[in-house]
Amino acid sequence: MRKLTLADIHPHVRYSKLLLLPDDFATTAVHAYDARLVYFFSGSARVKLDDRSFNASRGSLFLWQSDTCYSIVNSDEADTKMMTVNFDYVGTGTSVTLPAIPTVSDRLYRRENAIESIFFEDVPLMNVPVHLDGMQSLERIFQTMSDEYTYPRPYGKLMLSALMQEVLFTVARKLTLGSGEKPSGLVERVTEYIRENFAGDLSNEAIGRHFNYHPNYINRVMQKHIGQSLHQYVLSCRVSRALEMLQTTNLSVTEVSERVGFSSIKHFSQTFKSIYGYSPIHFRD
Numbered sequence: 001m002r003k004l005t006l007a008d009i010h011p012h013v014r015y016s017k018l019l020l021l022p023d024d025f026a027t028t029a030v031h032a033y034d035a036r037l038v039y040f041f042s043g044s045a046r047v048k049l050d051d052r053s054f055n056a057s058r059g060s061l062f063l064w065q066s067d068t069c070y071s072i073v074n075s076d077e078a079d080t081k082m083m084t085v086n087f088d089y090v091g092t093g094t095s096v097t098l099p100a101i102p103t104v105s106d107r108l109y110r111r112e113n114a115i116e117s118i119f120f121e122d123v124p125l126m127n128v129p130v131h132l133d134g135m136q137s138l139e140r141i142f143q144t145m146s147d148e149y150t151y152p153r154p155y156g157k158l159m160l161s162a163l164m165q166e167v168l169f170t171v172a173r174k175l176t177l178g179s180g181e182k183p184s185g186l187v188e189r190v191t192e193y194i195r196e197n198f199a200g201d202l203s204n205e206a207i208g209r210h211f212n213y214h215p216n217y218i219n220r221v222m223q224k225h226i227g228q229s230l231h232q233y234v235l236s237c238r239v240s241r242a243l244e245m246l247q248t249t250n251l252s253v254t255e256v257s258e259r260v261g262f263s264s265i266k267h268f269s270q271t272f273k274s275i276y277g278y279s280p281i282h283f284r285d
Contacts, residue, residue: 043080049129127214
């Protein structure tokens with residue numbers, strides 16, 4: 001994964017075109033090997049990015065990297081007008097001559113074949129799939145990008161790169177001004193969520209998706225403010241609840257382990273002992 005700031009980008013636009021989606025259009029569970037941006041000029045559709053679903057209409061913009069599994073289904077009885085852009089953030093794949101990197105099914109996708117993997121250090125919200133509404137101000141730029149791609153002229157590639165850069169700067173500004181959340185506020189929300197959902201899927205990736213932040217960013221914020229990583233905090237919450245159950249119920253150690261979210265009794269016992277200094281079986285002798 002390549003770490004960048006927004007100032008480092010110089011996009012290579014591989015494909016940029018306005019499309020009319022017929023009323024029966026649908027793509028289901030596919031990946032691309034480059035980054036994608038989609039904007040809706042008219043009509044409506046259902047867009048799914050990983051495990052999150054969105055209703056799209058005029059002004060809806062979506063942006064994601066190659067790791068994202070996506071689907072788009074036209075939900076309008078008429079055709080839907082959509083802008084789609086295939087690109088690289090830093091021109092990594094300029095030697096790839098295909099006009100559009102083909103999509104592949106989720107089952108066949110291989111992460112190692114992705115053209116680039118980018119991590120933005122200054123705009124963490126761009127490290128996860130982006131959904132923004134009310135982006136009609138970009139329609140003029142998208143129309144120009146479609147024309148530049150469809151009717152090639154001198155310096156067309158440079159023009160497309162400059163226009164795509166303006167789009168990405170606009171998206172980053174919208175995300176930054178729209179979030180306005182202090183790191184301490186994020187830590188409070190994350191820790192509360194973990195305490196309330198201690199038995200659920202609390203992998204770093206799942207937590208990142210839930211809060212629309214890259215898990216690496218949440219990890220850094222957690223380490224700075226409470227001295228624990230996401231994983232460490234999840235384990236401490238689970239073991240704390242396990243201790244409470246062992247003291248107040250007649251559940252077996254195995255049952256307690258399962259109820260607080262551990263999939264392995266061995267892992268539960270090791271974690272419990274590392275925190276409290278003795279095995280959970282101590283409460284059942």
